[in-house]
Amino acid sequence: MSQRPGEEPPTADAVARCDTVLQAALDDMGLAYSREDVGSYLVRLEGAHKLATMTWLVAGRHSLRVEAFFCRRPDENEAGFYRYLLGRNATMYAMAFSVDHLGDIFLVARLPLAAVDPVEIDRLLGCVLTYSDEAFDHALQLGFGSSIRREWAWRRKRGESVANLAAFARFADPERGARF
Numbered sequence: 001m002s003q004r005p006g007e008e009p010p011t012a013d014a015v016a017r018c019d020t021v022l023q024a025a026l027d028d029m030g031l032a033y034s035r036e037d038v039g040s041y042l043v044r045l046e047g048a049h050k051l052a053t054m055t056w057l058v059a060g061r062h063s064l065r066v067e068a069f070f071c072r073r074p075d076e077n078e079a080g081f082y083r084y085l086l087g088r089n090a091t092m093y094a095m096a097f098s099v100d101h102l103g104d105i106f107l108v109a110r111l112p113l114a115a116v117d118p119v120e121i122d123r124l125l126g127c128v129l130t131y132s133d134e135a136f137d138h139a140l141q142l143g144f145g146s147s148i149r150r151e152w153a154w155r156r157k158r159g160e161s162v163a164n165l166a167a168f169a170r171f172a173d174p175e176r177g178a179r180f
Contacts, residue, residue: 011061012178014113018059025118045125047133049167053107055128057121063118066109068128071136073103073145081143087103088135093127107131112149112158117122137167148172 015042019039032044039059044052055068083131085097085105095109107128111120141150148165152172155162166173168178 003005008095009072014061015059018064018113021116021118022057022064023058025121028118031125043125045129047129047130047136049133050136053128053132055107055125059113059116063112066075066107066111066128068107068119068132070105070107070132071139073105074139074147076146077142077145084139084142085135088131094129095127095131096126097131100169110135141168143170145171 015038022039023035026041026043030129034042036042041057043055043057046052050070053070053136058065058067082099088095094111095107098106098108109124109127111124113151120151127142148168149172152162152165152168153174155165162169162173
């Protein structure tokens, strides 16, 4: 993650302090991460529904940006898909679902540098993991339902496992007859 156009470079002291707090917090939490630059970390959050959520923590001039990829642009039912995520935004702490110029979906948050401490980092990363994991299956049903049903049918026809599609059996398995 690089500096945005027109954004002033962060002050060295503020970013250094933030970097120290981030690294200590991530180490204490035992999370897998890579330090890309001073004040810039890529963290891997392991989930149950969304198996991994890659999350950037990037210290800027005045705030820490938290940004996690959620999923790519939906293939279908865009209105229902985005309505669902916008509805989720109203109940979330400190962050929101957002769309980039390609239509891909991210979870984003900003935290003032002065508020960066281990407790708040833990809280924000917990929110990223919770919101990503809780919303994932339903979002995929809404935005990728036809693709999932085709994949289910293709695998069954070939005798291949559908184990990693089990979360979608209620609408993808024709034997259940359910549709959303």
